[in-house]
Amino acid sequence: MADSTSVVKKTARSFPAPSVIPGFAPTFGLTILYLGLIVLFPLSLLVLRASELGLSGLYSVATEPRVAAALRTSFFISFAAAAIDVVFGLVVAWVLTRYEFPGRRFLDAIVDLPFALPTAVAGIALAALYAPNGWLGAPLAEYDVKIAFTRWGILIALVFVGLPFVVRTVQPLLAEIDAELEEASATLGASRAQTVWRVLLPPLLPALLTGFALAFARSVGEYGSVIFIAGNLAYISEIAPLLIIVKLEQFDYAGATGIATIMLAISFAVLLAINLIQAWSQKRFGHV
Amino acid sequence: MQDRRVGFVFQNYALFKHLTVAENIAYGLTVRPRRSRPSRAEIVERAAKLLEFVQLDGLGGRFPAQLSGGQRQRVALARALAIEPRVLLLDEPFGALDARVRKDLRRWLRDVHRQTGLTTVFVTHDQDEAMELADRVVVLDKGRIEQIGTPDELYDRPASPFVLSFVGEALALPVQVADGKVIFDGKELHVSAENLRNGPARVYFRPADIALRGGGIGAIEGRVEAVRRTAAGLRASISIPGYDQTLEVDTDDREGATLGSSVPLSLSNVRIFSTAEETLGDGAGI
Amino acid sequence: MSEALAPAVLATPRRVTEEAPLTRYLLIGVAVAFLGLFLLLPLAAVFTEALGKGVGAFFATFDEPDAVAAIRLTLIVAAIVVPLNAAFGVSAAWAIAKFSFPGKSVLITLIDLPFSVSPVVSGLVYVLVFGAQGMFGPFVKAQGIQVVFAIPGIVLATIFVTFPFVARELIPLMQEQGTVEEEAALTLGASGFRTFLTVTLPNIKWGLLYGVLLANARAMGEFGAVSVVSGHIRGLTNTIPLQVEILYNEYNIVSAFALASLLAGLALVTLGIKTLLEWRYAGQIAGRRRH
Numbered sequence: 001m002a003d004s005t006s007v008v009k010k011t012a013r014s015f016p017a018p019s020v021i022p023g024f025a026p027t028f029g030l031t032i033l034y035l036g037l038i039v040l041f042p043l044s045l046l047v048l049r050a051s052e053l054g055l056s057g058l059y060s061v062a063t064e065p066r067v068a069a070a071l072r073t074s075f076f077i078s079f080a081a082a083a084i085d086v087v088f089g090l091v092v093a094w095v096l097t098r099y100e101f102p103g104r105r106f107l108d109a110i111v112d113l114p115f116a117l118p119t120a121v122a123g124i125a126l127a128a129l130y131a132p133n134g135w136l137g138a139p140l141a142e143y144d145v146k147i148a149f150t151r152w153g154i155l156i157a158l159v160f161v162g163l164p165f166v167v168r169t170v171q172p173l174l175a176e177i178d179a180e181l182e183e184a185s186a187t188l189g190a191s192r193a194q195t196v197w198r199v200l201l202p203p204l205l206p207a208l209l210t211g212f213a214l215a216f217a218r219s220v221g222e223y224g225s226v227i228f229i230a231g232n233l234a235y236i237s238e239i240a241p242l243l244i245i246v247k248l249e250q251f252d253y254a255g256a257t258g259i260a261t262i263m264l265a266i267s268f269a270v271l272l273a274i275n276l277i278q279a280w281s282q283k284r285f286g287h288v
Numbered sequence: 289m290q291d292r293r294v295g296f297v298f299q300n301y302a303l304f305k306h307l308t309v310a311e312n313i314a315y316g317l318t319v320r321p322r323r324s325r326p327s328r329a330e331i332v333e334r335a336a337k338l339l340e341f342v343q344l345d346g347l348g349g350r351f352p353a354q355l356s357g358g359q360r361q362r363v364a365l366a367r368a369l370a371i372e373p374r375v376l377l378l379d380e381p382f383g384a385l386d387a388r389v390r391k392d393l394r395r396w397l398r399d400v401h402r403q404t405g406l407t408t409v410f411v412t413h414d415q416d417e418a419m420e421l422a423d424r425v426v427v428l429d430k431g432r433i434e435q436i437g438t439p440d441e442l443y444d445r446p447a448s449p450f451v452l453s454f455v456g457e458a459l460a461l462p463v464q465v466a467d468g469k470v471i472f473d474g475k476e477l478h479v480s481a482e483n484l485r486n487g488p489a490r491v492y493f494r495p496a497d498i499a500l501r502g503g504g505i506g507a508i509e510g511r512v513e514a515v516r517r518t519a520a521g522l523r524a525s526i527s528i529p530g531y532d533q534t535l536e537v538d539t540d541d542r543e544g545a546t547l548g549s550s551v552p553l554s555l556s557n558v559r560i561f562s563t564a565e566e567t568l569g570d571g572a573g574i
Numbered sequence: 575m576s577e578a579l580a581p582a583v584l585a586t587p588r589r590v591t592e593e594a595p596l597t598r599y600l601l602i603g604v605a606v607a608f609l610g611l612f613l614l615l616p617l618a619a620v621f622t623e624a625l626g627k628g629v630g631a632f633f634a635t636f637d638e639p640d641a642v643a644a645i646r647l648t649l650i651v652a653a654i655v656v657p658l659n660a661a662f663g664v665s666a667a668w669a670i671a672k673f674s675f676p677g678k679s680v681l682i683t684l685i686d687l688p689f690s691v692s693p694v695v696s697g698l699v700y701v702l703v704f705g706a707q708g709m710f711g712p713f714v715k716a717q718g719i720q721v722v723f724a725i726p727g728i729v730l731a732t733i734f735v736t737f738p739f740v741a742r743e744l745i746p747l748m749q750e751q752g753t754v755e756e757e758a759a760l761t762l763g764a765s766g767f768r769t770f771l772t773v774t775l776p777n778i779k780w781g782l783l784y785g786v787l788l789a790n791a792r793a794m795g796e797f798g799a800v801s802v803v804s805g806h807i808r809g810l811t812n813t814i815p816l817q818v819e820i821l822y823n824e825y826n827i828v829s830a831f832a833l834a835s836l837l838a839g840l841a842l843v844t845l846g847i848k849t850l851l852e853w854r855y856a857g858q859i860a861g862r863r864r865h
Contacts, residue, residue, distance in 0.1 A: 016675035021753055022766035027669040031681070034662045038733055039687055042699035045709060049702055088608045095605035099598060107606065109849040113613045115788075116841035116848075118795025119693075120815040121834040124822045125616035128623055128831075135619065160612050182591040184302035187294065188316035188371055192593055198319070202306040221692025223798035224815070228822065241694035245802060248698065253707055260695045267690040271683075284306070284351060 043264075050261035053254055061258030066234050067243060071262065074240040077151060078219035081158035082166075085215045086208050088159075089166025096167070097174040111167050114160055119224025126157050127228040149231030154239065157225045162215025169211035173204055206281035210274050217270040221263060295373030295406075299380040301360045303352040309363050310335045310348030316371035338366040341400075358389040365397075369404070376408040382417065394420060415455055419443070427451050449561045452492050460490040461508075461531055463560070470560060472508065473530040479560050488563040491555070499554045500524065500539045508553040510535065512545050526553065620838045623831035635832035643809040644817035644833070647725070651813060652793045655732045660786050663740025667778075668770070671748030672756065682745065688737045696734045697802025700727055723805030728813065731799040736789040743785035744778055747859070751777055780855040784848065791844040795837050 016024055050058060061067055095101075096108045114122065130137045130148040137148055147153050177200060185195040223241040230237045238246075240259055247256035303312050314335040317326055326334065339345050342362040352360055361381055368376060381397075382390040394417060401408055401421075412418050418425050419439045427434040427442065427450070435447040439455075446452035449460070463479075464471045466486050470479040479491060510526035513534060517523075521540035528535070535553075539545050593601070625632050635641055666685060670678060688696065704721035705711050714721050721727045755777070759769040775782075797815040804811040812820065814833055821830035851859055 016673035019673055019753070020760055021672045021756055022760075023770070024669060024673050027665040028673075028675075030662065031666040031669050031685075035666075035681075035684060038730070038737060040684065042703050042734070043687070043691070045702050046695070046699050088604070091601055092605045092609060095602050099602055101602055103606075105849075107609050109845055110609065110613050110617075112845055112848065113617065113841065116791050116844045117617070118797060118815050118834075118837045118841070120797040120818050121620060121795070121837050121841075122616060123797075124818065124830060124834060125619045125623075127822075128827070129616060129619050135615070156612075160616070163612065178300070178302065179591050180298050180300060180302040181304065184296065184298060184367075185304075185315070185319075186591075187296040188319065188367065190315070190319040194319045196593075198315075199304055205306075217690055221695065223692065223694050223801070228819075241692050241798065244694050244698055248701065248802065251707075253702070253705075256698055257702065260692075260698050263692050263695055267692070271690055284353075 046257060046260055046264065049253075049257045053258055053261075057254070058258050058261060061255055062262055064255075066238070067240075067255070067259060069235045070238045070240045070243040071259070073151065073154070073236075073238065074220050075266075077154045077239075078158055078216050078222075081155055081219050082162055082212045082216040084155075084159050085162040085166045086212050089163055089211060089215075090170060090204070090208065092163070093167045093170040093174055097171055111164050114162075114164050114225075119161070119222065120228075122160060122225040123157065123228035126153070126160065126225065130156065130229060148229050149233075149237070151230075151237050153229035153231065154226050154237060157229050158219040158222060161222050161225055162219050165214035165218060166208070166211035169214065170204055170207045173207045177203075206277050209277045213270050213274045213277070217267055220266055293371065293374045295368030295371060295376045297361070297364045297368050297376070297378045297381045299383040301352070301364045301384075303360055303363060303367075305352055307351075308348060309344065309350050309352065309355070310339065312352065312363055313338050313348075313366045313370050315367060334370060338370055341369075341403075342366040343396075356389075357385045358393055361385065361393065362396075365400070369406075373406065376404075376406045378408065378410045380411055380413065383413070390414075390417070397421065419455065427454060446559060449490065449492060452559060452561075457495055458492050459495065459533065459535070460492050461528075461555075462563070463489050463491050465489045465560075465562065473528075477508070479558060481560055484560065484562050489560055490563055491558050491560050493555045493558045495536065497555060497557045498535055498537050499556075500526075500537055500541060500545060500551050508555065509550055510553045512547055512549050512551060515545055515547055524551075526551065528553070617838060617842075620831055620835050623827060624835040626831070627828045631828045632832045632835075635829040638829065640809050640812065641817060641829070641833055644812045644814045645836070647728075647811070648794050648813045650725070651729055651732050652790055654729050655736060655793045656786060656790050658733060659736050659789050660740050660782065662737075663742075663744055663785060664778075664782070666741045667744035667748045668774075670745050671751075672753050682742075685741050685745075686738050688734050693735055693796065693798025694802055697731045697799035700730050700734070700803050704730075722803050723807065724811060727803035728800050728811060731803045732793050732796050735796050735799050736792045739789035739792065740782065740785035743781050743788075743859070747778055747781040748774070777858070780851055780858040784851050784859050787844055787847055787851075791841060794840060 016028075053061070062071065092107075092111065096104060096111070127148055128134050130140075130153060132138065132141045132146070132148070134148070140147060147156060181199055182195055185199045186192075190198070221241060223239070223245075226239055227242055230239060230242075232238050232242060240263055244256045244259050244263075247253075247259065304315065307315065310332075314331045317331045317334065320326075325331075335348065336345075339348050342365060344359060344362055344366070347355065347359070352363065355363065364381070365378075378397075382393055385393065398421060410418070410421055419442070422439060424436065425439055425442055426436045429448075429450045434454075435442060435451045437445075437447075442451055442455050446455065449458075452458050461472060463477065464487070465481045465484045468480070468482050468484075470477045470481050470489070470491065472491070477491065481489070508528060510528045512524050513527050514525040515522055516525075518538065521538060522545055524537050524539060524545045526535045526537055537553075545551065592598070636645075670681060701722055702708050703710055704714055704727060706715075706722075708722070711722075719726070721730070755773050756769050759773045760766070764772065794813075795815055796813075797819070800813055801816060801819070804813070804816055806812060806816060806820065808820070814837055818830050818834045818837075821827075821833065
């Protein structure tokens with residue numbers, strides 16, 4: 001008894017746990033050093049600068065009408081885009097995972113395009129498509145529908161950016177669904193629609209929420225694919241990341257820092273939300 | 289399929305992980321079309337009754353992940369019973385459980401069957417399970433029905449070597465059939481082989497039906513290769529010329545079973561089947 | 575009973591685990607239309623606009639000194655950033671996957687952090703460190719080094735945004751593989767580094783390639799972070815995406831899309847190799863959830 005406790009104490013104290021594998025000190029040291037220099041130090045400097053502003057300073061930055069408008073625009077349109085991505089991402093993931101049809105593999109690969117295509121390229125392509133003389137903009141203009149250089153343009157760009165997050169989060173779960181569950185539901189008298197709605201979709205909820213959160217987080221911070229199509233009218237179609245750049249160009253470092261801090265806080269809140277969703281899902285379904 | 293009112297129970301339970309135990313049981317009722325759907329209160333009551341019936345009262349609010357394997361299988365059964373099936377189909381329901389839980393559930397399932405009186409189809413690979421639970425057993429081999437009968441019939445009058453070795457341990461002695469006579473090692477055995485065609489065949493017998501004495505189907509001599517003491521008496525290893533396996537025979541005859549001696553072997557309750565094509569031939573032993 | 579049961583199982587018109595054909599076609603139609611509208615059409619637009627005024631105009635873009643400079647700068651940045659992050663990724667994965675120590679999950683979360691930060695914020699933090707009003711701004715200026723509005727700033731910002739790619743690919747992979755093979759090699763007398771080269775590396779090479787591929791695509795295409803730190807100096811601090819922006823804003827549409835098509839081509843090649851790796855070496859890649 002006394003022996004075993006002393007062993008436990010010993011392992012708890014040694015860092016790392018004893019191992020015959022060499023190379024912990026240099027690799028761990030390099031990791032911490034690189035992480036500290038590249039990521040942690042600059043980010044903490046941002047937080048430090050923000051703390052110099054103080055809560056009241058941050059508040060006055062956030063409530064400055066142009067900033068407040070940009071934050072609102074970023075927040076609500078990102079929310080709407082993530083919601084659209086959840087609906088269509090689910091359909092896309094469902095179709096790609098459960099149906100066999102020509103071109104399926106190609107479409108499956110192309111889902112990752114928004115990850116791989118540089119944002120500026122996506123931005124000018126979308127702008128060109130939806131501009132009044134573009135492939136889609138011209139026919140829409142006949143019905144007096146304007147997409148490019150309006151908030152609708154921002155929405156389109158953010159839907160593009162967020163889609164793969166939803167699809168790739170839901171897909172593995174869809175692939176793992178046990179066919180026995182569907183059979184069980186059918187033998188109990190459920191129609192196909194009831195089986196889908198009440199047996200297949202509810203377990204996907206945590207993944208859909210996670211996908212939504214990821215798409216939302218990415219959308220709030222997105223810059224390149226939005227600015228070309230947004231028109232960037234102050235108070236109307238100006239997004240928060242763009243305003244950071246505007247503030248920098250005006251040498252308003254405090255303003256830029258304030259907006260950046262608010263956006264960082266949103267990112268962390270979303271990260272926290274994702275972790276909570278997964279903890280909840282783990283507890284309730286016994287899987288993530 | 290739902291119209292036929294068949295209650296299915298799956299090997300891996302197939303419980304809905306996102307629903308509570310009570311919601312799982314009530315599922316079949318809640319998906320009914322509004323016209324035939326019982327009221328909410330009635331559904332709750334039915335689920336509670338079924339929970340009690342499968343001895344899980346009080347666990348209705350749990351999720352399947354919080355139950356043991358045996359408990360999950362009982363929920364699965366309650367869920368299948370909730371739709372008031374006319375036939376219950378259990379597809380290897382105990383396959384994923386450990387041996388001890390299987391035994392308990394087997395006993396319990398028999399009680400359930402007695403109480404509900406439902407016609408139940410029980411699919412299993414475990415012959416003990418089949419023999420213990422079933423009134424009628426259908427033995428399938430590679431998708432073909434080998435025999436349909438009561439457990440007694442299967443045991444006493446197996447229709448094929450497959451059934452014979454399926455329902456219990458069996459040994460086989462290679463013999464020749466010639467004009468209704470059964471020849472082993474040049475000597476005729478007292479086994480009737482009227483329906484068997486000439487050619488190679490096998491005489492099947494169970495380990496318990498070997499004795500160290502004359503009689504039986506006769507004409508088999510063995511040699512005592514080893515003798516060991518057991519709690520009740522002796523166990524002798526006997527080799528038979530022309531047969532590649534050693535037989536283990538329990539005896540209390542110390543004199544007869546001396547090492548190296550020749551002993552007469554009696555086989556009883558034998559069945560004989562032709563080897564060429566496994567046609568059934570009724571060979572009755574003595 | 576058997577008569578009632580058998581037909582029910584064998585002669586069901588359609589499997590109970592499938593939707594009606596009409597529903598199926600409808601869903602496939604919606605998915606294909608959505609992907610077509612949101613992914614394929616923009617992609618097609620890039621190449622169409624690039625070739626809008628003919629092949630000559632397309633290639634003329636690449637004779638422009640500014641375009642050549644942008645391509646060169648992009649290649650230089652990627653050549654610095656990708657090996658650095660690959661080395662870091664391998665090293666971090668070794669420390670995290672092959673050893674157990676307290677605080678591991680916190681470390682993994684911190685490594686993932688740059689994925690959750692807006693690219694613009696990623697650029698901004700370096701301005702706060704090295705800019706004229708930054709913490710080390712006066713110091714580096716005194717040394718005669720320019721970081722912000724120069725190549726070092728672009729490199730730093732690009733390292734930041736591509737920081738997690740290799741590490742997050744290798745960590746789960748190496749955790750899954752455990753330490754048994756390394757221990758065997760060590761007991762046979764191999765040195766630590768030799769063990770890594772001959773035992774670990776062959777096991778993770780496809781995962782490493784996968785991570786490097788994604789990091790490279792992002793490094794060459796990064797726009798927001800680089801935009802903040804570059805200062806947009808033509809021929810000096812413009813990477814391809816920044817040059818695309820300038821050309822587009824000057825209404826030099828063909829040149830903008832010609833340069834963009836270069837990056838779009840890179841994206842397609844990346845996706846192609848990525849798909850190939852996922853298809854061929856699925857077991858030797860950690861998976862493709864989240865980027």
